[in-house]
Amino acid sequence: MTALEVCHARGLLWKSMGMCNSLKRDVNKCLRSERVDRTVKNREEAKEKRQKTKAIWAEIDANS
Numbered sequence: 001m002t003a004l005e006v007c008h009a010r011g012l013l014w015k016s017m018g019m020c021n022s023l024k025r026d027v028n029k030c031l032r033s034e035r036v037d038r039t040v041k042n043r044e045e046a047k048e049k050r051q052k053t054k055a056i057w058a059e060i061d062a063n064s
Contacts, residue, residue, distance in 0.1 A: 001027055 004027050007020035014020060 004020060004023040007023050008015055010019075
């Protein structure tokens, strides 16, 4: 990200000529990878939470 900021700081000509495109692609790949990892983790946590809730409700139904 720092390298992309430095590239953009060089001026409008650098950005408009596409000199920063490879850096931008690298940053996007990195951010996408982190987002995908976070999504997988959140999905697993939600699944566990749903299972716990379902088990609690099943216990409540069994005891009523």
